[in-house]
Amino acid sequence: MADILLREEDLKFASTMVQNLNSILLTSSELFQLRSQLKDLQTAESCDLFCCLYRSWCHSPVATVSLCFLTQNYRHAYHLIQKFGDLEVTVDFLTEVDKLVQLIECPIFTYLRLQLLDVENHPYLIRALYGLLMLLPQSSAFQLLSHRLQCVPNPQLMRSGHAEPALLSSPKSDSERIDYTELLRHFEKVQNKHLEVRHQRAGDIVERRLGP
Structure with a gap:
């Protein structure tokens, strides 16, 4: 379905489909194995799957x-x-950002919340969550995420007396095969198309209202 959506010309439909498919991916108990496959990106197959989904999810x-x-x-x-x-x-x-904040509090993202304890090894997770917080207006979702981030511990308190070499020298994984710069360019390209279509649709509506 992700491959098919890449060829979809109706961008509004594609966006709605991706939102629905994403909700199913994150919440359906039947897709537990698929989520597990995607969670760590330890194999070439899981990396290819991620890239396939990513291009449509854009x-x-x-x-x-x-x-x-x-x-x-x-x-x-x-x-x-x-x-x-x-x-x-x-x-x-x-509204979609609000829904994501609600999902972060669900069981599916328990591992993500626990990783907030490891401040030094997951700085970009904390930055990303603060980024979402800054996007939100002062709402219940804002308060929910703000309270969660207030629970992030001081890294000085979590620092142990001696380093653990086994953790510091983790082996390279297949995820290093993924070209994230290219994926980011693809994201920008797809979103620019959406912006053009929205503006075109708005222009058409204005023309219809004004008449000939």
Whole structure:
């Protein structure tokens, strides 16, 4: 379905489909194995799957970030959120951010919340969450995420007396095969198309209202 959506010319439909598919991916119990496959990106197959989904998920910026959270691509998620400042922030967009914040509090992202304890090894996760916080207006979702981030411990308190070599020298994984710069360019390209279509649609509506 992700491959098919890449060829979809109706961008509004593609965006709606991606949002629905993303919700199913993150919440359906039947897709537990698929989520597990994507979570660590330890195999070439899982990396290819991530890239396939990513290219279609770009039709929905917030869904793309949630896919990065699912796959623990926190640095890339942070870079994506920085791009949000160049996008057209609509009510629908903020609603999607609100939904993502609610999902972060669900069981599916338990591992993500626990990683907030490891401040030094997950700085981009914390930056990405603060980025989402800055996007939100003063709302219940803002308060929810703000309270969660207030629970992030002081890194000085979490620092142990001696380093653990086994953790510091982790082996290279297949995820290093992924060209994140190219994926970021693809995200910008897809979102520019969405912006053009929205402006064209708005222009058509104005023309119809004004008449010949």
